[in-house]
Amino acid sequence: MEAESVRKLQVVRSEKYARRRAHQLSGFSMPSEKQANLAAESFQMLADATRVKLLWALLQGESSVTCLAELVGATPTAVSQHLAKLRLARLVTTRREGTFVYYSAADVHVRRLLDEALFHADHTDRDLPDHPDPDRDSLPKSAVPASSWRRERQA
Numbered sequence: 001m002e003a004e005s006v007r008k009l010q011v012v013r014s015e016k017y018a019r020r021r022a023h024q025l026s027g028f029s030m031p032s033e034k035q036a037n038l039a040a041e042s043f044q045m046l047a048d049a050t051r052v053k054l055l056w057a058l059l060q061g062e063s064s065v066t067c068l069a070e071l072v073g074a075t076p077t078a079v080s081q082h083l084a085k086l087r088l089a090r091l092v093t094t095r096r097e098g099t100f101v102y103y104s105a106a107d108v109h110v111r112r113l114l115d116e117a118l119f120h121a122d123h124t125d126r127d128l129p130d131h132p133d134p135d136r137d138s139l140p141k142s143a144v145p146a147s148s149w150r151r152e153r154q155a
Contacts (some may be wrong), residue, residue, distance in 0.1 A: 045089045046117060050074055051082050056118075059091060059111050062104035 006094070015035065031039070040043040055073040057063060065083065069076040078082055083103055091110055095102045 041089050042091065042113065044111065045086055045091055048082070050078070050084060052114065052117070053077065054082055054086065055091060055105060055110060055114055057116065058103055058105040061094065062102045064100060064102055068103070 046055075050072055054068055057068055057071045063071075065076050065080050068083070069079040072079065074082075083092060087094060087103075091106050092103050093106050095104070123130070
């Protein structure tokens, strides 16, 4: 067979497999391109340890650049630059009071992202087994609270 014919056959087989597999996954839908890009942007922002620490601090309550710089052990200039990126990615919000700007985590989704990322990191760090997936294993959603990694870590 010619190379072109082989390639066409591979494409046809691949498309048939994808259709069959999608049919088997009842309720499956791929995120839109926009959703995938926004999610990737959020993950890019979380790919820096200083930003993770900043967001974690902001989940405890709103704070100024100076206070956050002390908490994460970075210069106010560096913290300000990180916060600007997080704000553009809509992971933090600001409130102005006179000449001061106070930052806070944007919403509950930020907490869930960090909880899961830190939960995963803790499992990886301590070589812990996976826990049951309430969605996949038909357990009540309350069986595995989002912030359980903190309680496990203390045990």
